[in-house]
Amino acid sequence: MPSPAAPATLPPLFADWFARRGWSPRRHQLEMVRAAEAGAHALLVAPTGGGKTLAGFLPSLIDLAERGPKPETGPGSGVHTLYLSPLKALTTDVERNLMTPIREIGLNIHVESRTGDTKQSKRQRQRDFPPDILLTTPEQLALFCAWEGARAYFADLKCVVLDEVHAIWSGKRGDLLNLGLGRLQAFAPGMRRVALSATVDDPQMIADWLSPSPLAGEGGSRSETEGGALGDALGDSLAPVQHTPHPSGSAAHLPPQGGKGVLIVKGDPGAPPVVDVLISEGRVPWAGHTGVHAIPEVYEAIKRAGMSLIFVNTRWQSEFVFQQLWAINEDDLPIALHHGSLAAEQRRKVEAAMARGDLKAVVCTSTLDLGIDWGDVDLVIQLAAPKGASRLVQRIGRANHRLDEPSRALMVPASRFEMLECQAAREAVAQNAFDWEPHHIGTLDTLAQHVMGVACSEPFRMEDLFAEVTGCGPYRALSYETFEEVVDLVATGGYALRTYERFARIVRTPDGRWKVRNQTLAQKHRMNVGAIVSAGTLNIKVAHRRGGGTGAARWSAGRKVGEAEEWYFEQLTPGDTFVFAGQVWAYQGISGTDALVTHARDADPKIPSWGGSKFPLGTSLAERVRDMIQDRDHWRVLPPDVQEWLELQEARSVIPRAGDMLVETFPKGSRHFLVAYPFEGRLAHSTLCMLLTRRLDRLGVGPLGFVVTDYSLAIWSIRPIDPADLDALFEPDMLGDDLENWLDESFMLKRTFRNCALISGLIERRQPGAEKTGRQVTFSTDLIYDVLRRHQPDHLLLRTARADAASGLLDVARLGQLLARIQGRIVHQPLDRASPFCVPVLVQIGRERVGGGSAEMILDAAAMEFSEEALVAEVMGEGR
Secondary structure (H helix, E strand, C coil): CCCCCCCCCCCHHHHHHHHHCCCCCCHHHHHHHHHHHCCCEEEEECCCCCCHHHHHHHHHHHHHHCCCCCCCCCCCCCCCEEEECCCHHHHHHHHHHHHHHHHHHCCCCCEEECCCCCCHHHHHHHHHCCCCEEEECHHHHHHHHCCCCHHHHCCCCCEEEECCHHHCCCCHHHHHHHHHHHHHHHHCCCCEEEEEECCCCCHHHHHHHHCCCCCCCCCCCCCHHHHHHHHHHHCCCEEECCCCCCCCCCHHHCCCHHHCCEEEEECCCCCCCEEEECCHHHCCCCCCCCCHHHHHHHHHHHHHCCEEEEECCCHHHHHHHHHHHHHCCCCCCCEEEECCCECHHHHHHHHHHHHHCCCCEEEECHHHCCCCCCCCEEEEEEECCCCCHHHHHHHHCCCCCCCCCCCEEEEECCCHHHHHHHHHHHHHHHCCCCCCCCCCCCCHHHHHHHHHHHHHHCCECHHHHHHHHCCCHHHCCCCHHHHHHHHHHHHHCCHHHCCCHHHCCEEECCCCCEEECCHHHHHHHHHCCCCCCCCCEEEEEEEEECCCCCHHHHEEEEEEEEEEEHHHHHCCCCCCEEEECCEEEEEEEEECCEEEEEECCCCCCCECCCCCCCCCCCHHHHHHHHHHHHCHHHHHHCCHHHHHHHHHHHHHCCCCCCCCEEEEEEEECCEEEEEECCCCCHHHHHHHHHHHHHHHHHCCCCCEEEEECCCCEEEEECCCCCHHHHHHHCCHHHHCHHHHHHHHHCCHHHHHHHHHHHHHCCCCCEECCEECCHHHHHHHHHHHHHHHHHHCCCCHHHHHHHHHHHHHHCCHHHHHHHHHHCCCCEEEEECCCCCHHHHHHHCCCCCCCEEECCCCCCCCCHHHHCCHHHHHHHHCCCCC
């Protein structure tokens, strides 16, 4: 182990390369080398542009340079370092960048990437002749774990590098990834784990997730002497992770194996970013969420900058903004579009053009969030509020990509509430404050998939695999009884399904081990690995008329332009027009898994938007907004019209304190409105409204409807809501019977069960020579769901589906925190008309509406009555 006083140095070969480039190795890069020399796992948290990727690979490059000629077979001939990235595009980018030092230093190191796009011939070659460094994705790791011979293939593995770990660790992909790491650690006990990230609020939480616990029988926790010596040797900036032993006290839950903890290496901060907020023509709209009002100014900013990335939060918004920019692109600027539903070929063309510097701007979603160095990006524009400080920091980091020079970013708020959010995010970035991460417990459908993968690779003993699984961060608290239930799910499908042979995927051998039942099932499993379950999608293909027939039969499918969810096309009839991939298309019908479209003659689409997922408003950012609203001194940093808006709210209604929740009630036309301001995001607000409308319906206030934004919710009824009922309405007990009854009546659990069934492998979407459509998968899972509800309501997958719905589609945990926070702190303000704060949510009426209670309300005049102009005039008292 190096002496605490010994300065970190690079071997001459590498030191000379840095010198030739005019660089000096950064402190955190040298500390990563020292961590490797000490044999420690490491988490590197360093700002974008600080050479994180090189820091992660540097110990491996040094080790490989000193290795000498690689043997063709036998010990030492396998993969030395495995790199895992959440994005396929990132592996390609890293391969290109990693080859620069290898080529310039003259190292004999073989690097290859492997993703879902890699040709089969290359994959086979990689099995026969493993590269020294293999760059791949978590899904490919799950596939590796299901290989026969995986143990021998990875026997030489020395290091795993996890890039952009913040983007993956806390979900099901992270669970599957961590289980894969546990497998690799069993294959190569000396393997080091290295994780890289720029945006982490709580590094220790991720380090604890990264850390392997000792396997059963290895025993012994790390002593203070061991941890102290290791920390002293590697410097003050390396913080050893503290672990809380599992209550059982079993060896499987003790701190990291061999006394090796995870050391947190913190990079020096870079130059603070320059973040401006665009105020279009000196005014901020009262309502809106697209930022369309500022498109001309955004266009001018693009013209002034070198290359710009325009980030938006949804795929349909990227399509909308791209069209708006092209409509005013009188200078014929090369502007491109990039989002996850475009065809891979089109995305690669855009990425290649970016790398060459051929583009002036790219409108994009989270597909370009992560650490890809696309060249000379000069400016990042966040169009509409970012919804999270960590996301904003990540996106800002795409500009400049040099640690010692500031990145430039421009935020464009779409409304006055978004102005508050943008200012809060701007201040969070300045304070280097990231979004809080909730504690995550490993999911059981993901574990079931891993169990099947292990059985496809080699027979396993229950006790051995349990020890391996509970050594993985997300599963440290897993009980043996629950693990047995997971294995039984893979072996029989569970009690209610065990009579059906199709659900029996693994069998027990005479010596007590479990193995895959046959090679056909193993092949099916390998075709379906992964924890990403997108909604059922159809290929969007350009159609060509082929003569007779009716409907889709008149057309043949041509080139693919992208994919979209099946439900989107279910609302269209042939001839309807919509926007996709920056163009207007006419829908002609569905043939198999293809949605057939033709170029539309009409430039104005009937369906102006195609939906994508929406980010929730971050908890920490929401708290900052609530604090800002209550602090009059803080208002001074806001534009004059936003200050006037807040002052008018104070005069007409109430400015709530940060811990209170304001509830306003007022009549409007023939309806009575309740508007509340929880600031907890659309998911939590939608769930709250569903439950509130059930309660209000029981109170007999008449037909109900509601709309929500990230900041507020509005419910309307025929009869007024009694103020005396307000405290009871918001009682936390609504998360009991009301929630259960709603879930039982809704289709939500069927949708989440479908995903759990796919991830666990109970149902396969892809099969040799065929692929089930989303409709076929849904039909199969609905049948199984109904059987389980009747005969085994406590089935593992039903429990998992309920937990998923609560955390994902409903945000029940956040809603529970809200209801607890506002107990005794509801501020009711009766009004004779809408307040200034009401305008953004009331504008949504007529744009999007969800019915609740006993009936939907038909609002024929909504477009006029609830237009922004009419509402602002009412709030200002005009025409009264």
